Amino acid sequence: MSGAGLTITGRAAPHSHAGSSVDRIMLQVCLALVPATVFGLYLFGWPALLLWVITCASAVATEALCLLLQDKPLSRLRDSSALLTGWLLALTLPPWAPWWIGAGGAAFAIAVGKQLYGGVGQNIFNPAMLARVALLVSFPVHMTTWVQPDLLSSGAPGPWAALDIVFGGGIPDGVTGPTILGEMKTAQGAGTVSELAAGSFNWLDSLTGSTAGSLGETSELLVLLGGLWLLALRIISWHIPVAMLGTTVLLAAIFHRADPAHYASPLLHLTSGGIMLGAFFIATDYVTSPSSKTGQLIFGAGCAAVLFAIRAWGGFPEGVGFAVLFMNAFTPLLDRYCKPRAYGRNLRGRPTVARTPARKVR
């Protein structure tokens, strides 16, 4: 397996390795998504499970097809990056969306968002978010039809009814409802945000996730848990999540203090929508975020600024996808201009000068 095409003696040091691997990293990220996913599936029932399976399967199948078309080894599938993309996309979809949303979105994510750029590690935009944004723009109705989580009630669809929902007739009447961010958008127009906060917004529900929303985004708590696990494993660093959440809180706090009738509290911003998933799983995507720590801080703050702008003033109720994609576009520039300071050089890359000239005068 001297895969580098060199003889053994031609291999440069090191002759040892930490033992990390891409496969393991991707798998661990998937594992970190499990709690939030399981809860989402429990909350939204059979149609959600079907949608999740379809989306993941479509992602993997598209990846396999693209690899075949490019004569690349199918063993690349083993890194499960396609599975992760499909999984993340599924978590951001409305839980009872029709099958073609999931299948088409995942295919778009892999084919256009990833393989078109040369496959894993080469893409510029986060594939899952790209697909979500493309779907949102193309099918605004399907992408904003949310169901109220009421699995425990007798009205929950069984497996057969679920098949009908996902593959056929669509969502029956009477189970849909707005997300808290959707309500906020309406309230912003009317200047009744403060009443909303007092009324239908319950931060505990919002945090634990028993609210209307995307398949796996509703429970900010469980997503946060997975994210913290990744942090503990050192798979992600704290820079992007902290910068993103911190900036959101800061901006929300400033505007909320200034005008509570039009701007929601930081608590609402932090506990609703896809912000946790975005901060811990999507913005931290290795490929599309900067490598340097300074770059990551700016990246996270930028994501939060755009996210807040869209939530507060934009036409869409949720802006995580747009925000992350927007900052993805800046990643090459951030990588270029936020290099870490090199040893023996100042911040501008010039060699440091010894404080005292050490040349001996003889």
Next chain:
Amino acid sequence: MFMATLVLTILGFTLGSALAFAAKVFAVAESNPIVEEIEAMLPNSQCGQCGFAGCKPAAEAMADGSADPTCCPPGGRALAERVAELLGIDINTLGESAAPQLASIDESLCTGCTRCYKACPTDAIVGANKQIHAVIKSACTGCGKCLDACPEDCIHLGAETPDLHNWQWPKPMVA
């Protein structure tokens, strides 16, 4: 109609005069120093391996784009890169330059006729009458003029053989 013509005429005249004035103020000395710059970079050994009559015609050809910067074998990759940079050509779009060649004298055949070192444009061959000649590697551009001059046919061109001092790591092939 008259008004329109008048307005356009005045407008054109005003802008034209302004531009003429600006051209005077921001005038740049017109010359083509590029050919001279390239010529200064070339080995100037007039070896003719590029297919041109000498280094100046080659420089002219490189400047107007009819010859590639890689066309000078003695200059090698280093020269090609500098010329490409001067001309604003992406070096990666150019093909591989020929590997630098070195002349070597087969000592068993050399008669010490001194013809090769008289022909050498860089004085890279040492020796005296009736003595076996040798090539100084650091001065040889591999132009091949000595090959034509040698009556015994004892000079050969070849790429430098790698040894521990000039060996370097190959480029790793990664999937």
Next chain:
Amino acid sequence: MEYLTLLGSTILVNNIVLAKFLGLCPLMGVSNKLSSALGMGLATAFVLTLSALCGWCLENYILRPLDLGFLRILSFILVIAAIVQFTELVMRKFSPILHKALGIFLPLITTNCAVLGVALLNVREDHGLGESLIYGLGSALGFSLVMVIFAGLRERLALAEVPATFAGTPVALVTAGILSLVFMGFGGML
């Protein structure tokens, strides 16, 4: 505040390149390297702002009083061409390297539809002098922003292993499309 809103809106929401799809020629042509993209962006920005200003003056002091609206496009092009020529002269004097790097694209600013487009849009929207200036400046900044972002992306794409079929312009066009999609996120704002 009103001007600020207009500025923000022209930079992000109604970005001249990604929302109005004007000025795509230099976007594809000069975005291979960050330095030349920035130079092009600034040169175009200069021309754009100046021509928006000149266009407004021409419209309000000559064309409208003399009722010569039909000469608008013709005279605007005349003015723009003159400004571009002027820019080229200045650039050749002070930054010959950039002048060489931009090459044919510099005189082609004349035919950059963004420049004429902004001048004409100013007339159509009936902007005042200040608004015209801000509108021109905002469009110019938006154009420069997109140029710089796009150049950064393309520099990275140049090193990526894009499948041969898509390498070069195709993937750049796809990327431009995605960027446009991303900028739609600002829609409805302002």
Next chain:
Amino acid sequence: MSIFSPIRGGVHPEGRKGDTAGQAILTDIPLPARLSLPLFQQAGASALPVVQVGERVAKGQCIGVSGAGLSTRLHAPTSGSVVAIEDIVAPHPSGLPATSIIIEPDGEDRWQERPREDDPFARSPEELAEEVERAGIVGLGGAVFPAAIKLRQGRRYEIRTLIINGGECEPYLTTDDHLMRERAAQIVEGARLIQHIVECYEVIIGIEDNKPEAVAAMREAAAPFGKVEVKTVPAMYPMGSAKQLIQALTGREVPAGGRSNDLGILVHNVATAYAIQQALRHGRPLLSRVLTLAGGCVSRPRNVEALFGTPIEHLLEQCGGLRDTPARLVMGGPMMGQALPSTAVPVMKGTSGVLALTRREVNDQAPSPCIRCGRCVDACPMGLMPVEMAKFARADDFDGAAEYGLRDCILCGTCSWVCPSHIPLVNFFEYARGEMKQRRAAAQKLEYTQRLTEARNARLEREAEEKRAAKAARAAKKKKPARRATAKADNEASTTTSTEDCDS
């Protein structure tokens, strides 16, 4: 990786030093049948042989003198006869041949007459530096840079601090550890001799905190002397790199492209200090060194003191041979060492260890695409961006790679070690560096040949001018011998210029 770390980045590879730590250095190795001494022992140019085939040599006799530029002497490690000067496979990743002096020991181990032993501290620093040069001492930590040159450079600067590098951070290797445990007094004296030579103010002996025995031994040995201080540094890789050790001990950074001299600091390895002490106190040139034989395939890992030129297989036999066919044979440590083509290669001055590693230990896997995880950026002790450097090197854009720090890279291998995609980053950097070096050399050659051409053209013109003048004179005087004289002058002129070029 903590924020309290005294250096940037860095990693904590598994030490695996336990196999050899605690066992005394094995010194009584039987003489091998042949000693092969490559002339290319150090950084810079090869030595030039001064013995002939068939000549008898005594132990410590100089058999190779410094070549041009950076170079050192080579000495006969034992008495015997020179049986050949021939090409052998070099202990080098290229596997290319290296010209070597082959000595067949006569078993007498007869020393060359040695100068009397007097107090080196009573002698002048210049004299001592001269003697270090005569002893053929190079940096034994791995850089194999001639020690005397470093000392002389040090004398030209105002050196305040001498750092003795005991931060042996490479996994497996315990040579410096054991040298410090067993020969602490000699090392401290060596350090004081260097202090005497460069006339510096203080000596700091920096030792990683995972070597408590060595620290204790060195503390004891250094106790009687003021201004010789033993300091511990956290054990992490690459703490043994001079730049990182300076940063950890003094908090200062060597300017990019500069030397530690610029800070008034000189760094020498403990083994070098020991060798210097041996040379100056006992008049012993550098004939042997301590090296670690370890790795999963070595039956009884051990530190041995071996004569230069001893074949590695001979040493391995002393350690019970190989348990298994190694997946990779490495000279030096696993992080920065170089793969060896075979066990037949000899021990050289820079051989700090020989590792016979199992497949598991090497953990070499086919590289997969980079996922830009940024671990290399976090781990880089020089604060560079290996991911970008490799990307540019791969596209042959060496200026781009240099912009991200290729020139500052110390090739420590930390980035490759952490890379989850198993990308051979160091390979890319070695390649890019080599390519850049070659291009620089080519550019210099181009300039040189241009100068030669100009000189030749000028000469030809002058000669033509002279000929014309002579012709004119001849035409005026109608004299014949002038022509012959000119032709002769022409001939001579070209010969002399050619030989001059040879020297330059």
